[in-house]
Amino acid sequence: MAPNRLSKGALVYALVAAFISGNAWAGPPFLTDDPEPTDTGHWEIYAPLVEAEGRGADFEGSAGVELNYGAAPDLQITIGLPMAFSHDRGGWRRGAGDVAVSAKYRFYQDEAAGLSVAAFPGMTLPTASNGMGNGRVTALLPVWAQKDIGAWSIFGGGGYAINPGPGNRDHWEGGIAVARRIDPHLLIGVEADRKGADTIDGCSSTSLGLGGIYQLGGALRLLASGGPSFADGEGKAGFHGFLTLGMDF
Template identity: 70%
Template sequence: MAYRSRDCRKFGLLLALACVDAPYPALAGPPFLTDDPEPTDTGHWEIYAPMIEAEGRGAQFEGTSGVELNYGAARDLQLTASLPLAYARDTRGWRAGAGDIKLSAKYRFFHDGRAGLQVAVFPGLTVPTATNAMGAGRVTALLPVWVQKDAGRWSIFGGGGYAINPGPGNRNYWTGGIAVTRRVSNPLLLGAEADRQGADTNGGGGSTSLGLGAIWQLKRPFRLLASGGPTFDDRGGAVRFHIFLALGLDI
């Protein structure tokens, strides 16, 4: 599988939003395909486990289940590692094995708290650690830029970048997305997004994913995260699906 942020992901620029309300902390990134520029607080951890991602069409799908670790290593700097178990179901039945480890570093180089605006780079790569042919078999990478604007209970974030996807028959591609979220109550945040990926194989086509997501704050430090929606291939065919489920822990 090629590297996407929440496996693949993202390209799109920020839109302006003008809704003023009482201030609330912004929450972005997981469970959305679209990522955000806000790093984990310095000296703290954000852990997503168990974390389940899948995409496919009907009874045929592939995905990962595992843990994602985010650590605030320094001011404006987050280090991330994803340790997945990969699985797939196709006409041959079920397959499973270790997935490719994903490593990335988010650096927020612009933050204007008064304007509610922040910008970050979040380069990442996958290490070919998969077994049973469940990974890319090569180092892949994503080089994105993410932007976010907060306005009261609302946040809008997006961006994207260039994916490096080596291998026979593969090609590099651009990918990106944009998302809007609103905190509808103290424990509940809801959002919607659109995500676009270019063709990742020679002669292949791109795809567009739409989705809805929610974050429910449980008794601290736990929260539940979920998202999902359809994916439409440029070349037509049956609509695919994508889902994300995780338990979040902030320490």
């Protein structure tokens, strides 16, 4: 998954999968990413894409579009173009988000064993306005793996996040997910993700989630996920959510 899914790139969020041809579906809408690249010469587009995370009335997120292109065999290029937002006691703030750019390269695949592995390095560029971004180039350097067993898929991995800036700190993050294709139109999965503290005075957190992909017809599908998040040392749970339409051609 890119440094974040649009605003986090990683996190993940960048990301791809859900092929109509019957390949295992993974990646979006899950925080956990997968090693499956977009087919060579094809596009996957997620828009409108909306994601958010926070606790109670204090939350932040982004709305925008993610573009995935199969640039070569086993190679996918991803660009995330977000508009960022946040809400707290002071009200709403909006502005352009940091553009996310990443490249997924699947360097191992054993079709007979249903096993594949890919690197998915990415970075965010300081394109945000109104204080909605990091103000620096950030990066995520993850490796993702997937094992397919019939209608089931297990995928996950993680990597090191480079997060410069005053008060910020580098950290590790990753996750694991289990998904099952119920029928040709529906996939459902669960996941658990862990993220280290990204600020000097921050703390690590764990996110649990339930996600699904529903094929609407033709090249169009609906993707959604969400669940609770738990910061170490804090009793009250937060939340994360993701919703988008996907199309490939």
